[in-house]
Amino acid sequence: MINRPRIFSLDDTQQSVLNEHGFHGQDILSVNQFTPASLDYIFDVAEEMRAMVGRKGGADLLQGRVLSCLFYEPSTRTSASFIAAMERLGGSVIPITQGVQFSSVSKGETLHDTIRTLEQYSDVIVLRHPEKGAAAIAAAAADIPVINAGDGAGEHPTQALLDLFTIREELGRLDGLHIAMVGDLRYGRTVHSLTQLLTGYDVQLSFVSPEILRLPLDYMNQVRDAGKTVRETYSVADVIASADVLYVTRVQKERFTDLAQYEEVKDFYRITPELMDRAKPNAIVMHPLPRVNEIDVRVDTDPRAAYFRQVKNGMYIRMALLAAVLGKA
Numbered sequence: 001m002i003n004r005p006r007i008f009s010l011d012d013t014q015q016s017v018l019n020e021h022g023f024h025g026q027d028i029l030s031v032n033q034f035t036p037a038s039l040d041y042i043f044d045v046a047e048e049m050r051a052m053v054g055r056k057g058g059a060d061l062l063q064g065r066v067l068s069c070l071f072y073e074p075s076t077r078t079s080a081s082f083i084a085a086m087e088r089l090g091g092s093v094i095p096i097t098q099g100v101q102f103s104s105v106s107k108g109e110t111l112h113d114t115i116r117t118l119e120q121y122s123d124v125i126v127l128r129h130p131e132k133g134a135a136a137i138a139a140a141a142a143d144i145p146v147i148n149a150g151d152g153a154g155e156h157p158t159q160a161l162l163d164l165f166t167i168r169e170e171l172g173r174l175d176g177l178h179i180a181m182v183g184d185l186r187y188g189r190t191v192h193s194l195t196q197l198l199t200g201y202d203v204q205l206s207f208v209s210p211e212i213l214r215l216p217l218d219y220m221n222q223v224r225d226a227g228k229t230v231r232e233t234y235s236v237a238d239v240i241a242s243a244d245v246l247y248v249t250r251v252q253k254e255r256f257t258d259l260a261q262y263e264e265v266k267d268f269y270r271i272t273p274e275l276m277d278r279a280k281p282n283a284i285v286m287h288p289l290p291r292v293n294e295i296d297v298r299v300d301t302d303p304r305a306a307y308f309r310q311v312k313n314g315m316y317i318r319m320a321l322l323a324a325v326l327g328k329a
C-alpha cells in the first residue's frame, strides 16, 4: 500500500509558474508544445516528485481525480507508469489497456464515441493508438485533457520528456553533448519526439540506421533548419568513441508491411560489452524499451547502462505532467 500523508503541495510561486506555462487543461500531443523554459519547469517538478516519493511514497495532490488509460496497442512501461503516477498522487485510474478487446471497441465503437464516453467519468485521458494523428482526433472530441502516449509511427511526447530528463540527470547537462540515435529511426516514434526536442539544445546528433530505417525527411529537415551538426551513418563503430549518449531502439516489427524486410534488418545492431569497451567512460546507453536483441543482456551490469533508471524517471515525469494538466494543484 502506498502511504499518502497530506503534506505535499505546490507553494504559491510554483503554482503561478505552472499557470504561466499554461499546462492546466491542456492536451499533450506533441513535443512542439514545449519550450526549454517549460521543460525546465516540468523537470523541476519531476525532481520534487522523486524526492517526495523517496520520503513518503505518495501524496494526495490528485485525490478525487480520475485518469482513463486507453491503450489500443501493447504497453508495459507507459501504461504502468501513468497508473503508478496517478495512484502515487492519490488519484485513481480506469485502465482500458490490455483489455481493449473486451471493451466496446471490439463491437465497432468509434474512437470519437469511446473518448466522449470516457470523458464523462474522468478528468484526463491517456491514449495510445496505432494511427498517427489519433491523439489529435481524440483531443478534438474531448473537453478534458488528452495525453498522447504514442500515435502509430508519429510521436511519443511523454517518452521524449523522460528521455531528456534522464540525459540531464545522468550527465548533468544537455548542451555540448553528442547524442547518437541507433536503430529504427523511420518508425520509432520515441526517436521522432526526442529528435525534435533536442533541436532546442546545443547538441551534435548522429543518426545510425540501415538505409530503409533512416530518419524521415521532415524530421531531418527540422534538425537541419535548427542549424544542428548532423551525421548519418550505417555503422555504430563510426560514433561509439565520441558519443555521450547512445539511444538504442527496437526495430518496430508491427509497422512493417513486408515482414521479409523486417527480417533483413531486425538484427542489424547489437550493443555488446566488447563494443562498450570502445565507448567513453562516462557515456550512457539508453533505450525506451522493450528491447529484443539490440542490447546484449551482459551490458546491463555496465554502470553506463541507463535504461532501467530511465524507466523510473518515466514515473516522475508523468507525475509532473498529470499534476500540470490537472492544474495542481
Ligand code: NCD
Residues within 6 Å of the ligand: 077, 078, 150, 156, 159, 189, 190, 249, 250, 252, 288, 289, 290
Ligand atoms: C516505445 C513505444 O511504444 O514507442 N516503448 C515505450 O513506450 N517505452 C518503444 C518501442 O515500442 O519500441
